[in-house]
Amino acid sequence: MRRPAALLMLCLLSALPARAQQAEAREAAQSANCKPTKLEVMKQVTGRIAETIYKVSCAAPKDSFVLIQCRDRTCAVMR
Numbered sequence: 001m002r003r004p005a006a007l008l009m010l011c012l013l014s015a016l017p018a019r020a021q022q023a024e025a026r027e028a029a030q031s032a033n034c035k036p037t038k039l040e041v042m043k044q045v046t047g048r049i050a051e052t053i054y055k056v057s058c059a060a061p062k063d064s065f066v067l068i069q070c071r072d073r074t075c076a077v078m079r
Contacts, residue, residue, distance in 0.1 A: 024074070028070075036056045042055045
């Protein structure tokens with residue numbers, strides 16, 4: 001009975017860094033002159049070297065976006 005509970009806890013804890021990085025990803029987008037409207041996860045790698053790539057939609061011009069790469073709490077603009 002303990003294994004399913006431990007597995008569930010591990011799954012829940014592995015998703016936490018993505019939520020913590022959303023604010024940092026928005027700040028990185030703003031530094032690239034993009035007023036963020038929508039943020040979606042394009043790729044998420046878990047493990048010792050966790051990494052998340054976000055696609056951040058910009059308010060203007062229409063249909064523009066930037067890709068933000070986050071490792072830990074450090075985010076940088078990819079494109």
